[in-house]
Amino acid sequence: MLSKADNELLIHTGPGTPMGDLYRRFWAPVMLADELGGPDSAPVRVNVLGENLVAFRDTNGKIGLLDAYCPHRRANLFWGRNEEAGLRCVYHGWKFDVNGTCTDLPNCPEGETLKNKVKTTAYPALERGGIIWAYMGPAEKIPPFPDAEIFHAPATHRHIIKVKLRGNFAQMQEGDIDSSHVSFLHSSVGGTSLPGSRANPNTFVDKSPRWFTLDTDYGMMLSAQRNAGPDTFQWRVNQFLMPFCTLIAAQPGVPILGQLRCPIDDEHSFLFRVIASPDRPITDEERASYANGVFVPEMIPGTDRMRENMANDYLIDRDAQRNVTFTGIKSIVAQDLAISEDQRGPIADRSDELLTSSDRAIIALRKRLLTSVRKLMDGTEPPEANNPKAYRVRPGDFMLPRDVPVADGAKDILLIGAR
Numbered sequence: 001m002l003s004k005a006d007n008e009l010l011i012h013t014g015p016g017t018p019m020g021d022l023y024r025r026f027w028a029p030v031m032l033a034d035e036l037g038g039p040d041s042a043p044v045r046v047n048v049l050g051e052n053l054v055a056f057r058d059t060n061g062k063i064g065l066l067d068a069y070c071p072h073r074r075a076n077l078f079w080g081r082n083e084e085a086g087l088r089c090v091y092h093g094w095k096f097d098v099n100g101t102c103t104d105l106p107n108c109p110e111g112e113t114l115k116n117k118v119k120t121t122a123y124p125a126l127e128r129g130g131i132i133w134a135y136m137g138p139a140e141k142i143p144p145f146p147d148a149e150i151f152h153a154p155a156t157h158r159h160i161i162k163v164k165l166r167g168n169f170a171q172m173q174e175g176d177i178d179s180s181h182v183s184f185l186h187s188s189v190g191g192t193s194l195p196g197s198r199a200n201p202n203t204f205v206d207k208s209p210r211w212f213t214l215d216t217d218y219g220m221m222l223s224a225q226r227n228a229g230p231d232t233f234q235w236r237v238n239q240f241l242m243p244f245c246t247l248i249a250a251q252p253g254v255p256i257l258g259q260l261r262c263p264i265d266d267e268h269s270f271l272f273r274v275i276a277s278p279d280r281p282i283t284d285e286e287r288a289s290y291a292n293g294v295f296v297p298e299m300i301p302g303t304d305r306m307r308e309n310m311a312n313d314y315l316i317d318r319d320a321q322r323n324v325t326f327t328g329i330k331s332i333v334a335q336d337l338a339i340s341e342d343q344r345g346p347i348a349d350r351s352d353e354l355l356t357s358s359d360r361a362i363i364a365l366r367k368r369l370l371t372s373v374r375k376l377m378d379g380t381e382p383p384e385a386n387n388p389k390a391y392r393v394r395p396g397d398f399m400l401p402r403d404v405p406v407a408d409g410a411k412d413i414l415l416i417g418a419r
């Protein structure tokens with residue numbers, strides 16, 4: 001459990017909040033590149049971290065991410081004209097470039113000189129791996145972009161969806177690292193893996209893993225150890241990349257799954273579900289399998305909403321729950337959302353939980369985040385933000401002899417990464 005004070009510290013990410021300040025020290029995933037379109041295409045609303053922004057790609061292909069509200073009389077620039085290397089407010093014609101500089105102020109005689117003094121908030125933004133990333137922290141602290149492989153995958157090597165969720169980013173993220181729930185929530189009746197899932201079958205045999213957590217220079221390595229035979233352990237190793245990304249344990253050779261969380265406000269967040277294969281293109285067969293609605297959920301076309309959602313009880317099928325799957329809910333993401341969108345509401349109250357050793361990774365993650373928040377409040381910057389190479393790690397799900405010491409096992413696990 002967490003004290004109410006610590007819970008408050010963990011969940012708020014709006015401007016000026018301690019966790020919001022921490023998140024803003026890193027490049028944040030804010031939208032899909034496909035949503036933005038080409039040069040001079042329509043501006044797009046971007047609401048993240050409690051801020052209302054508008055994104056556009058200017059005539060020269062540069063990405064702008066501006067405060068949505070025009071500094072003149074606060075009209076919304078979403079209605080603006082994206083033309084000739086800038087976004088023009090349609091209320092009185094003021095125009096801004098991607099840096100937030102006012103380049104035209106045409107509705108008053110003093111505009112020609114006044115425009116040099118007018119600037120609006122503009123955040124640095126760039127496109128990597130099919131995602132538009134923004135840096136929303138202090139200008140002088142802008143970090144290098146991290147080297148995590150899935151953040152750089154070319155189109156041939158990746159499959160990404162973005163889902164808008166009801167729920168605070170922190171409880172969503174806690175679900176990502178929780179290996180214990182996989183044996184239940186994502187299982188079939190009879191205790192095997194879901195039809196169409198790629199999970200290691202042993203995950204459903206030993207349902208009470210032991211946890212080993214390790215603080216690292218990119219975040220945390222969170223390893224769940226399960227019995228897999230008289231001489232063998234199965235290790236499911238999740239990699240948590242500060243401060244919002246979990247690389248989910250997967251067997252060698254399959255594309256990596258990364259779950260990236262971006263707060264919208266305290267009660268809503270985005271999930272960027274990135275499936276990326278660093279070493280090879282995703283095969284046609286793999287892409288075809290994503291259409292079965294289990295590993296990749298079915299989306300409502302043209303939206304960031306899933307067909308299975310809270311309003312329709314995630315299309316739960318009670319017959320299927322009796323006879324086929326543990327939940328009766330089809331996609332793995334919807335199974336997760338049925339839980340995490342309503343842990344007594346969109347913001348979990350962690351003050352009266354009943355945690356056990358199965359929650360050790362969650363306890364460790366909270367501690368890591370809260371420690372980083374407190375250090376930043378005391379003036380110590382998060383070192384991960386300026387250590388891009390540290391992010392070159394992979395998750396894993398594999399067998400090791402039982403007599404490999406834990407520390408060495410952890411080292412072996414790290415060595416399968418991309419360093």
Ligand code: FES
Pocket residue numbers: 070071072073074075089090091092093094
């Ligand atoms: S409100 Fe934007 S130009 Fe007046």
Ligand SMILES: [Fe+2]
Pocket residue numbers: 175181182185186332336
């Ligand atoms: Fe899950």
